[in-house]
Structures are given as structure tokens and as C-alpha cells.
Amino acid sequence: MNSNGVARGEARARFRSTPEAEARLLLLIDGFSHKRGGVRRSLEGRVKLAKLDFLLRYPHHLARILKDHGVQTENIGSLTADVAPLDSRMMRYRYGPWDPSYYAILGALIGRGLVEAFQLPGSRGLGYSTTAVGTELAIRLRQDESFETIDQRVRVLRKYLDKSGSTLKGYLYTLPEITNSTWYEEIS
Template identity: 70%
Template sequence: MTAIIVDPSRSIPRHKFRSSPEAETRLLLLIDGFSRKRGGELRSLEGRVKLAKLDFLLRYPKHLVRVLEIIGVGIPDSDLLNVQEAPLDSRMMRYRYGPWDPSYYAVLGSLIGRGLVKVEPLPRTSGLGYSTTSIGASLASELSKDESFSVINARVRVLRRHLDKSGSTLKDYLYKLPEVADSTWHEEIG
């Protein structure tokens, strides 16, 4: 029988796997922003990789500014992309495909379980798409009217306008940032 040795310095604290109201609100607004109609067609946010990369850019405006520069997009209103702003809540970690938050499963589970977000198979792929339900869209609309979410909503609009790309493309953009590319697995990125 082989003994399993656990390196405590590599383990992730349990609290990082828990959902928070801040994370749920942020992801609800992000998913809603990407599941609004375009050209009369219902949409969804395509997959967890794309969700994680967009959330990373939403949470870390200094990296959003740098990615926009990489792809040659003029920087929008600097108040919306305040690069001095600290992350909205817990820091993301480096995993196989770049930044990831261990709480995503709990956050998505909470949003799905409360009927705010639905998951559907994506056409022509084996992936899953996330979109707001009518209840979730209504709640997101109400939250959008609250001034305290104006910066998040403005960033979501910037993301949708300039970075509505595949998760793989977004991952490639993020790997052009040294603090992402040079980090090791489980290392916090910020």
C-alpha cells in the first residue's frame, strides 16, 4: 500500500471554496451581460473557461487595461477601469488554464439552485453555456439600477464589446501577462 503524502503548503484553505454574496452578484451580472439578446438571438456565456477569464478581467481592471492594449483597443473611461482598485473579493489562483477561483462551483451551484442561472448544452460542442433565467435577468436588471454596481456593469459592457471571444482565446491573451504566465499552480494572482 502506498502512502499519500499531502503537502500542507499546497492545500487550499476551505473558505476559498465557499460562495459569497459579492461573488454571486458579480457572476450574475457577468452572466446576464453575456446572455442578453444580440440580433434577436438568445445567447449564453460559453463555458467555465470563458467565465473564469472574463471574471478575472472584471475583478482586476489593471489586467483588463493591459489586455485591451494587447489587442489594440483604446482604453475606455479610466474611472471605469480604475487600475488602483483592489480585487473585489478573494484573489484568484493559477490553475491549468490560467486564473481560476475555487469558489466557482459553489457560486454557480447557488445561482443555478436558486433558479437565477440555467446551464444548457452548447450547439455543435460538448461544452455548456450559462445564461440568466427570467428571474435572474429581472434581478440583474434591478441590481443594475443600484449605483453601487455601476462600475461592475460598465466593465461587463466593455468585456462584452471587446472581449466576447472563446475561452481559449481569452486564455491566450492572459498568458501574455507575465504575472499570469509566470505564476505556478495554486499561486494567487493579482
């Protein structure tokens, strides 16, 4: 047991990649990797990735953020059909919600040639976009009805919340579940 009362094996599991998490992040990155007309773009930075993933995994918070910014959520489908977060819960860290497995997930996606990471121009940050193989896999995942909810949420995120990581962080800091939690505490 560590000082937080978490068994050692359970703590290690938080840092591992899962197929579900890889599929979710692949769909998220792919959703932000294309412009109309086939022009490439990227999801800019881990902060933005983490904030978008938080909203993807916690639909009740996504609905609240959208409503707070004037989006009529009745017109965009069922965001809150699943009350529980997808996959495992995220924890509060320095800049808001974070999943300790991001490094393993991104490493797995990059290592398999599904996602590429590159230096953003004029920045120290990294951009992420799907490769041709990653795009093909994302298309196949979207055709599987078990990924319908995730795909719908990614489309909503792209349409209404394609903002900078800092802007998204500011949106999340309006949520008491974020601001009132302590570092390493799981977010509900």
C-alpha cells in the same frame, strides 16, 4: 495547516460562495445572455467565464489586454479606479486564473433559478444564461449604484472581449503575472 501553510478553515472558505461573488457572476452571465432584439444567447463555457471574471476582477489587467489589442482605453471610462481585485484573489490553475468557489457560486445561482446551464451544441461544454428571474434581478442590481463599476466593466468585456475561452486564455498568457506564477499561487 496544510502543506502550503494555509489554515484548514481558510482553505475551506475558498470553496464557498459569497453574495458579492454571486452578484458579480450573475451580472457577468446576464451581460452575455442577450442579443439585440431580445434574442437569447449564452456565455459559453467555464473557461470563458473564468477568464472574463478574471478581467472583471483585475481591472489593471483588463486595461492592459485592451491596450494590447488596440482599444483606446481613455474612451471607455475608468477601468482602473480600483487597483485591488474585486472580492478575493484568484489563483493560478491548469488553464490560467481560477476561483475554487466557481462550483459553489454557479450551483447557488442555478439552484435559485437565476441561471440555467445547458449543453452547448456540438460540444462537451456548458453554456450559461440568466433565466427571466435572473434577468430581473440583474436589472435591479444594475440600478444600484454600488454595482456601477462592475456593470461598466461587463459592458466593456462584452463589447471588446466577447471571444472564445481559448482566445481569452491566450490573451491572459501574455501577462507575466499569469505565466510566471505556479499552480495554486494567488495572482496579484
